[in-house]
Amino acid sequence: MGATAGFLYPGYSAEDDYPAFQRLLGGDVTLRLVHTLMREDAHRVDALLDVGGPDVLAEGARTLREQGIDAIVWACTSGSFVFGWEGAARQVAGVREVAGVPASSTSFAFVNAVRHLGLGRVAVAATYPDDVAQRFVEFLRDGGIEVASMSSRGIVTAAEVGTLPPADVLDFVARNDHPDAEAVLVPDTALHSAGILDDLERRLGKPVLTANQVSVWEGLRLAGETSARSGLGTLFRTSSRVAA
Known part of the structure; x- marks a missing residue:
């Protein structure tokens, strides 16, 4: 059975990228997505701090845990980096605690992908x-x-x-x-x-x-799926390993 990665996705905008990624990746992986609450759709710091609040993410993480996942990613760049490095790390730790699986966010996924x-x-x-x-x-x-x-x-x-x-x-x-x-x-x-x-x-x-690309890559990496893939850019063309 292939790896299953879960994604917490705020609101509705490009969520259809995730089934598109699953089709491109092939049938040996599963991407599960849960929409999290977005009280206000605004790229404004106060709104983004609310979008990435612990109550909002915990609710989505519980839903994904019940669905069965091997890893979870908070799939929102701005709703993670606005908290700063330490705040974003605490955010991920909270998601990990609720979901009971390895966790990350899009902002950390960018850093990990570059590295x-x-x-x-x-x-x-x-x-x-x-x-x-x-x-x-x-x-x-x-x-x-x-x-x-x-x-x-x-x-x-x-x-x-x-x-x-x-x-x-x-x-x-x-x-x-x-x-x-x-x-x-x-x-x-x-x-x-x-x-x-x-x-x-x-x-x-x-x-x-791109944000959805690194989010999917990070979720699969944490779920233990590190095979090279074609058609999804340089990042997916080389195998990856979970950092110790």
Whole structure:
């Protein structure tokens, strides 16, 4: 029986990326998704702190535990990094305690993915307003990652991000690459990316890491599924191991 990874996903925007990832990954893994409460859809610090609150995540974690999972990921970049490195670690610890399985979040998944690929310097192409995007840069730097450049698109709601067409995403990411960056990071799990990962990397000629991509990779990694996969970007093309 293959690995089963669970995902806590805030609200509704690009949740259909997860069944798309499962189809691309093949039949030996299962991705289970539970929608968590989003009282206000806003890329604003106070709203994001509420989205990632312990009560909200605990409710979703209990649901996934009952469904049967091998690992769990809080699939929200901004709703994790706004808490800072230590706060995000406490957030994950709370989810782990409730779910009873290894846990992580999208923000830590980005850091782990960059480390796995042996990269040190990245560009960030963020859909968020500038003040929120800056907090992601700070989180990456706390994780030992150098940020060569950061761009912010200024979109306030996840719902709007979820409507961006693939061609728009390709252009946005390409415009915000940096010659000194070894990869481009595209946070926000509200952004659809499952179907364009290889297109993004062909366009830029370097690894591109997106929020839903690293979330799925992290969940499978923690669940013990480390096989190399094609069609999902550089990150999935090499096998990975769970860090000790």
